[in-house]
Amino acid sequence: MKQRLSDIPVAVRLAVLADRTRLRLLRVLESSELSVGELAQVFQSPQSTVSRHLKVLADAGWLVRRSEGTATYYRMVLDDLTAPARALWVTIREQPGQVDAAEQAEDSRRVAAVLNERRTDSQAYFGRVAGEWDAVRQDLFGTRFTLSALLELLAADWVVADLGCGTGNIAELLAPVVRKVIAIDQSAPMIEAAKRRLAGVRNVEFVLSELSNLPLPASCVDVAAFGLVLHHVPKPEQPLREAARIVRSGEQGVPGRVLVVDMLRHDRSEYRHLMGHQHLGFSREDMESRFEAAGLEPMTFRELPIDPDARGPGLFVATARVAGKGRKHG
Numbered sequence: 001m002k003q004r005l006s007d008i009p010v011a012v013r014l015a016v017l018a019d020r021t022r023l024r025l026l027r028v029l030e031s032s033e034l035s036v037g038e039l040a041q042v043f044q045s046p047q048s049t050v051s052r053h054l055k056v057l058a059d060a061g062w063l064v065r066r067s068e069g070t071a072t073y074y075r076m077v078l079d080d081l082t083a084p085a086r087a088l089w090v091t092i093r094e095q096p097g098q099v100d101a102a103e104q105a106e107d108s109r110r111v112a113a114v115l116n117e118r119r120t121d122s123q124a125y126f127g128r129v130a131g132e133w134d135a136v137r138q139d140l141f142g143t144r145f146t147l148s149a150l151l152e153l154l155a156a157d158w159v160v161a162d163l164g165c166g167t168g169n170i171a172e173l174l175a176p177v178v179r180k181v182i183a184i185d186q187s188a189p190m191i192e193a194a195k196r197r198l199a200g201v202r203n204v205e206f207v208l209s210e211l212s213n214l215p216l217p218a219s220c221v222d223v224a225a226f227g228l229v230l231h232h233v234p235k236p237e238q239p240l241r242e243a244a245r246i247v248r249s250g251e252q253g254v255p256g257r258v259l260v261v262d263m264l265r266h267d268r269s270e271y272r273h274l275m276g277h278q279h280l281g282f283s284r285e286d287m288e289s290r291f292e293a294a295g296l297e298p299m300t301f302r303e304l305p306i307d308p309d310a311r312g313p314g315l316f317v318a319t320a321r322v323a324g325k326g327r328k329h330g
Contacts, residue, residue, distance in 0.1 A: 012060055013060050013061060013062065013085050013088065014088060015060075016056050016057060016060045016062070017092060019053070019056075021043070021045075021053055022053050022056065022057055023092070024043070024103070024104075024107060025039065025043075025050075025053055025054065025057060026057065026062060026063075026076055026089070026093075027093065027104065027107070028042060028107055028111055029063060029074055029075050029076045030076045030078065030093075031111075032075075032111055032115065033073050033074065033075035034073065034074060034075075034111070034114065035071040035072060035073050035074075036050055036051050036054065036071070036072055036074070037071070038114045038118070039054070039074070041110065041114050041308045041309070042107060042110040042111055042114055042308075043107075043110075044311050054074055057074075058074070061081070061082075061085065062076060062081075062085075062089075063075065063076055064076075064077055064080060076089075100267050102265055102266050102267045103267055105264075106264075106266060106313060106314060109264075109303070109306055109314045110306055110308065112306075113305060113306035113307070113308045114308050116305070117308050147173075148173075148176075151173060151174070151176075151177045152177055154174070154177050154178055155178070155222070156177065156178065156179065157178075157179050158178045158179060158222040158223060159178070159179055159180045159181075159182065159220065159221045159222055159223075160174050160178050160180070160181050160182070160221060160222065160223045160224075160225060161181075161182045161184060161214075161216070161221045161223070161224040161225065161243070161246060161247075162174070162181055162182065162183045162184065162225055162227070163184050163211050163214075163224055163225060163226050163229060163239060163243060164184070164185055164186075164211060164226055164227065164228075164229030164232075164239075165183035165184060165185045165190070165191075165194055165206075165227075166185060166190050166193075166194065166227070166228075167190060167193040167194050167197055168183060168193070168194030168195075168197040168198050168204075169197075169227075170225060170227045171183045171194065171198060171204050172197060172198060172201075175198065175201050175203055175204050178203075179203065180203050180204075180205065181203065181204045181205070182204075182205045182207060182216070182221065183198075183204055183205065183206050183207070184206075184207040184208075184209050184211065184214065185207075185208065185209075186208070186209060186210050186211060188208055191206050191207075191208050194206060211229070211233065211238075211239035211242060212233075212235075212238035212239050212241075212242060213242070214242045214245075214246060216246050217246070218245050218246060219245075219246065219247070219248045219249060219256075220246050220248075221246050221247055221248070221256065222247065222248055222256050222257070223247070223256065223257045223258075223259060224243035224246060224247050224256070224257075224258045224259070225258075225259045225260075225261075226239070226243070226258075226259070226260045226261065226262070227261050228261060228262055228263070229262070230260060230262050230279070230282070231262055231263055231277050231278060231279045231280075231281060231282070232276060232277060232278060233278060233279075234278045236279070236290050237290050237293045237294050240258065240290060240291065240293075240294035240296060241293075241294040241295060243258045243294070243296075244258065244294050244295045244296050244322055244323075247321070247322060249322045256321060256322065257299075257319055257320070257321055258291075258296055258319065258320045258321065259317065259318075259319050260287065260317070260318045260319075260320075261304075261315060261316070261317050262281065262282055262315065262316065262318075263280075263281035263282070263312070263313045263314070263315055263316075264281050264282070264283070264303060264313055264314040264315065264316050265280060265281040265282060265283045265286070266280050266281045266313035266314075267280060268280065268313065281313055282316070284301045284316075284318075287301060287316075287318045288301070291318075291320040292323070295322065295323050296320035296321065296322065296323055297320055297321050297322065297323040298318070298319075298320050299319045299320055299321060300317075300318065300319045301316060301317075301318045302316060302317055302318075303315070303316050304316060304317060
């Protein structure tokens, strides 16, 4: 005979919360109802592992579940808990250090991405019912034309420095729409890979150089871009200072820009050993202080949408310009 929820001892409910993953699951499911598959995306874990934790939590009376088609959805409903269990959860939830703040923030970002994907899937379904235009458009034109078209918003006479160019993916996107790309990296194998990738592209110049001492004259580029580079650099202010030196200051028009795409602050310390990361991401405050230390004026900082299938931390894009030129924007 199945045990009534009101008969489950508080000690049993408490015991299942000794597992860190189950604590994270409860925090997520207190605010959102999610399926097993969606939770597997949020936690980047196999569905079997997530299902096992959910069963333990449900059997202990922490969760309610419902079925919709082939999917099972889980949710913690605080008002459905017994008074002792509700008081226990509120006490545990408010204790500092139960779940790391960076880990909790990343969980929240992934939940938002999963919910957004769910809404997108729903909208796409009704769009197909109405006329199947999205499917027709993708069949005719593919999926990449929108980004390629929007790149035309860049000025055709710009010179862009791709700092830490790696294998040239950013240079490949920019070369067709700007006058010149200067692709710079300190790794000779990376430069060679970029050259192979961009063989035949005439407006890309390749430079082997440390980013903290660029062999470029002052005020020679319109944009300096760092794509997933600064977390590898012990002192990011140094390449940022070089970027500030080489971008045009704007006396003759729109001020030059420095653009940074990188990881949001996270706690995946294994990245230091596996991939040589010097920094576990950056916060808005980190970037603003580093921009200012390099003589740059912070302009924007925006978290980028998360791909639910991506396994890495969230990303951001931040921009700055040479300090003191023009009016500051929020």
